[in-house]
Amino acid sequence: xxxxxxxxxxxxxxxxxxxxxxxxxxxxxxxxxxxxxxxxxxxxxxxxxxxxxxxxxxxxxxxxxxxxxxxxxxxxxxxxxxxxxxxxxxxxxxxxxxxxxxxxxxxxxxxxxxxxxxxxxxxxxxxxxxxxxxxxxxxxxxxxxxxxxxxxxxxxxxxxxxxxxxxxxxxxxxxxxxxxxxxxxxxxxxxxxxxxxxxxxxxxxxxxxxxxxxxxxxxxxxxxxxxxxxxxxxxxxxxxxxxxxxxxxxxxxxxxxxxxxxxxxxxxxxxxxxxxxxxxxxxxxxxxxxxxxxxxxxxxxxxxxxxxxxxxxxxxxxxxxxxxxxxxxxxxxxxxxxxxxxxxxxxxxxxxxxxxxxxxxxxxxxxxxxxxxxxxxxxxxxxxxxxxxxxxxxxxxxxxxxxxxxxxxxxxxxxxxxxxxxxxxxxxxxxxxxxxxxxxxxxxxxxxxxxxxxxxxxxxxxxxxxxxxxxxxxxxxxxxxxxxxxxxxxxxxxxxxx
Numbered sequence: 057x058x059x060x061x062x063x064x065x066x067x068x069x070x071x072x073x074x075x076x077x078x079x080x081x082x083x084x085x086x087x088x089x090x091x092x093x094x095x096x097x098x099x100x101x102x103x104x105x106x107x108x109x110x111x112x113x114x115x116x117x118x119x120x121x122x123x124x125x126x127x128x129x130x131x132x133x134x135x136x137x138x139x140x141x142x143x144x145x146x147x148x149x150x151x152x153x154x155x156x157x158x159x160x161x162x163x164x165x166x167x168x169x170x171x172x173x174x175x176x177x178x179x180x181x182x183x184x185x186x187x188x189x190x191x192x193x194x195x196x197x198x199x200x201x202x203x204x205x206x207x208x209x210x211x212x213x214x215x216x217x218x219x220x221x222x223x224x225x226x227x228x229x230x231x232x233x234x235x236x237x238x239x240x241x242x243x244x245x246x247x248x249x250x251x252x253x254x255x256x257x258x259x260x261x262x263x264x265x266x267x268x269x270x271x272x273x274x275x276x277x278x279x280x281x282x283x284x285x286x287x288x289x290x291x292x293x294x295x296x297x298x299x300x301x302x303x304x305x306x307x308x309x310x311x312x313x314x315x316x317x318x319x320x321x322x323x324x325x326x327x328x329x330x331x332x333x334x335x336x337x338x339x340x341x342x343x344x345x346x347x348x349x350x351x352x353x354x355x356x357x358x359x360x361x362x363x364x365x366x367x368x369x370x371x372x373x374x375x376x377x378x379x380x381x382x383x384x385x386x387x388x389x390x391x392x393x394x395x396x397x398x399x400x401x402x403x404x405x406x407x408x409x410x411x412x413x414x415x416x417x418x419x420x421x422x423x424x425x426x427x428x429x430x431x432x433x434x435x436x437x438x439x440x441x442x443x444x445x446x447x448x449x450x451x452x453x454x455x456x457x458x459x460x461x462x463x464x465x466x467x468x469x470x471x472x473x474x475x476x477x478x479x480x481x482x483x484x485x486x487x488x489x490x491x492x493x494x495x496x497x498x499x500x501x502x503x504x505x506x507x508x509x510x511x512x513x514x515x516x517x518x519x520x521x522x523x524x525x526x527x528x529x530x531x532x533x534x535x536x537x538x539x540x541x542x543x544x545x546x547x548x549x550x551x552x553x554x
Contacts, residue, residue: 059135060132060135060136060336062132062135062136062332062333062336062337063333063337064128064132064333065129065132065326065329065330065332065333066125066126066128066129066132066329067116067125067126067129067322067325067326067328067329068326068329068330068333070116070117070125070322070326071108071110071116071322071326072108074108074110074115074116075107075108081110081115083111083114083115084111084319085109085110085111087106087109089106089107089109089110090103090105090106090107090109093106105323108322108323108326109321109322109323110322111319111320111322112126112320112322112325115322116322126144126325129144129325129328129329129332130142130143130144132329132332132333132336133295133297133328133329133332134297135336136262136332136335136336137262137270137272137281137295137297138262138270138272138273138297138299139272139297139298139299140298140299140300140305141297141298141299141305141308141309142295142296142297142298143155143295143296143298143308143309143312144293144294144295144325144328144329145280145292145293145294145295145296145312145316146292146293146316146317146320146321146324146325147292147294147315147316147317148176148256148282148284148292148293148294149174149176149254149255149256149280149281149282149294150174150175150176150179151294151296151312151315151316152254152280152294152295152296152312153174153176153177153179153180153254153280154176154179154180154183154311154315155296155308155311155312155314155315155316156180156252156278156280156296156298156303156308156311157177157180157181157183157184157186157222157224157252158180158183158184158311158314158315159303159304159307159308159310159311160221160222160250160252160278160303161184161186161221161222162184162185162186162221163184163185163186163475164185164186164187165184165186165187165219165220165221165222166186166187166188166189166217166219166220166221167181167186167187167188167189167220167221167222167223167224168189168191168210168213168214168217168220168222168223168224168249169181169188169189169190169191169223169224169225170190170191170192170193170205170224170225170226170235171190171191171192171193171465171466171467172192172193172202172226172229172230172465172506173224173226173254173506173507174226174254174256174505174506175498175500175505175506175507175534175535176254176505177224177226177254178474178498178507178510179498181473181474181475182474182475182478182511183475184475185473185475186221186473186475187470187473188470188473188474188510189213189216189217189220190467190470191205191206191209191210191213192205192209192465192466192467193205193229193235194206196371196372199366199370199371201229201231201233201366201371201382202229202231202233202465203233203371203372203373204227204229204233204234204235204236204373205225205227205235205240207236207239207240207243210223210225210240210243210244211243214243214244214247214249218247220249221249222249222250222251222252223240223244223249223250223251223252224251224252224253224254225237225240225251225252225253225254226253226254226256227253227254227255227258227271228255228257228258228261228268228377229257230257230416230505230506231366231380231382231416232257232366232376232377232379232380232382233371233373233375233376233377234258234268234269234375234376234377237251237253237269237271237274237275237276238269238274238275241274241275241276242275245275245302248302249302250277250278250300250302250303251275251276251277251278252276252277252278252279253271253276253278253279253280254279254280255270255271255279255280255281256280256281256282256285256294257282257285257286257377257380258270258271258281258377259281259282259283259285259286259287259295260286260287260335260339260343260379260421261273261377262335262339263335263336263339263340263343264339264340264343264344264347266347266378267343267347267377267378267379268375268376268377269375271297272297272299276299277298277299277300277302277303278296278297278298278299278303278308279296279297280294280295280296280297281294281295281297282294283295283327283328283331283332285418286379286418286420286421287331287334287335287420287421288327288330288331288334288420288421288422289324289327289328289330289331290323290324290327292324293324293325293327293328293331294328295328296308296312342421343379343421345421346379346419346420346421346423347378347379349419349423349424349425349428350378350379350380350381350419350423351378352428353381353417353419353428353431353432354367354381356432357381357383357432357435360435360436360439361387361439361442361443362385362387362388362389362439362442362443363383363384363385363387363388363435363439364383364384364387364414365381365382365383365384366382366384379418379419379420380416380417380418380419381416381417381418381419382414382416383395383414383415383416383417383435384413384414385413385414385415385438386412386413386414388438388439388442389442390438390442391410391411391412391413391529392410392411392412392413392414392415393410393411393412393529393530393531395407395410395414395415395438396409396410396415398434398438399415399434402434403430403433403434403437405430405431405434411501411526411531412525412526412529412531417431464508464518464519464522465506465507465508467510467513468495468509468510468513468514468515468516468519469513469514470512470513470514471494471512471513471514471547472494472511472512472547473512474510474511474512475511476512477494477495477496477511477512477547478496478497478511479551480496480547480548480549480551481547481548481549481551482496482497482545482546482547482548483545483546483548484537484538484543484544484545484546485543485544485546486542486543486544487520487523487524487541487542487543487544488520488524490515490520490544490546491515491516491517491520492514492515493514493515493544493546493547494512494513494514494515494546494547495509495510495511495512495513495514495515495544495545495546495547496511496545496546496547497509497511497535497536497537497544497545498510498511498534498535498536499523499533499535499536499541499544500533500534500535501526501531501532501533501534505534507535508522508523509523509544515544515546523541524541527540527541
């Protein structure tokens with residue numbers, strides 16, 4: 057970073073120039089710097105936000121879309137995240153997953169992919185028509201949390217499938233555990249296979265030495281990071297980073313253009329620019345404070361009866377995202393859904409997600425001692441209230457088999473590729489009768505967004521039981537045509553040419 061002037065923010069500077077020059081626009085967007093907006097929306101957002109809601113072409117730059125300002129901002133992003141080339145994304149890490157796989161794979165190609173993949177990575181496989189060879193993360197025997205994909209499992213999969221064109225993994229996991237990416241990069245590169253990492257939950261790793269090493273630092277050929285998840289940029293903001301020549305950067309640039317809107321929001325792009333500047337200049341000190349706040353919250357929460365909070369020691373791992381709080385509440389005699397409802401409705405505390413076991417809370421550069429006190433205070437009240445009626449406290453990990461990121465994600469038998477199953481002729485059957493059928497749709501508890509059922513997998517009785525139990529208790533399921541999951545679509549007949 058020392059050779060790059062990270063005080064610059066080309067997109068932010070361009071927005072300021074546009075505003076200060078006093079343009080009268082005859083271009084999109086139609087609200088014309090806020091003058092045409094609904095008054096209530098204008099009052100909620102404030103006029104300044106709309107005064108700089110301008111197009112990239114014809115606003116920041118001329119109408120010929122030469123993109124000089126965006127490219128200058130992206131070059132600074134590449135330097136900050138340690139990449140050769142960076143692409144700023146408007147549709148979250150999902151767009152990066154789609155773009156990279158479209159640039160790397162062709163229909164019918166095999167790809168070694170972690171079974172804890174996000175919905176968007178599975179959709180990318182469906183768009184491309186690639187055939188996944190799933191490798192599952194190792195699971196902690198008590199807490200039922202993935203503790204990273206074993207490099208040996210990747211080597212075995214590559215040896216068994218020497219024609220595989222890509223290794224695609226998620227790291228860190230939704231629960232904050234990274235995979236040994238350096239070891240896997242070496243294994244893949246020995247076979248001249250690129251490594252791609254969905255690093256959506258690790259945009260901060262590059263900026264603090266006590267956090268796990270970033271995918272770029274580990275030698276990955278490509279990775280996507282969601283700056284909006286735990287850093288200070290606007291929702292949907294993400295960055296696709298690439299390095300090396302195993303995948304042609306120009307081809308990635310082409311596919312990024314294919315999956316992005318042709319009317320990009322400069323508001324989102326400029327927020328990535330400003331976020332990069334903030335982290336490049338002040339990331340270490342901001343994360344020092346953030347990590348200290350998270351560790352204080354973890355210590356105080358762990359002291360509450362009936363509450364358990366995961367950490368590196370509990371999971372037996374060397375590296376862990378210290379900013380993530382995975383809080384188990386089954387010791388209180390309630391589900392994570394119950395806890396989330398209480399947190400939101402009674403305490404006005406908004407967790408990131410909940411499942412049958414607990415909730416996940418993110419501690420970020422935007423937190424303060426006050427916000428941590430409010431979080432801990434809410435859980436302290438829940439713990440006290442549960443104590444009045446709680447009998448024996450369950451053993452650590454009891455009930456963890458219900459976690460939405462554990463054994464329930466084990467891959468089923470692959471009868472068809474995801475694309476073949478998605479485009480197949482389908483029929484609808486009751487969920488209770490679906491065991492043994494081939495899934496034709498995605499079934500994804502959201503969050504975390506990891507498919508329990510992927511198109512093309514043979515449905516097992518264990519997964520049916522888990523989904524019926526979860527749906528009955530209020531689990532939100534993304535993907536199925538029947539959101540209540542009383543029924544599910546299965547393959548009836550495979551169409552040709554898919």
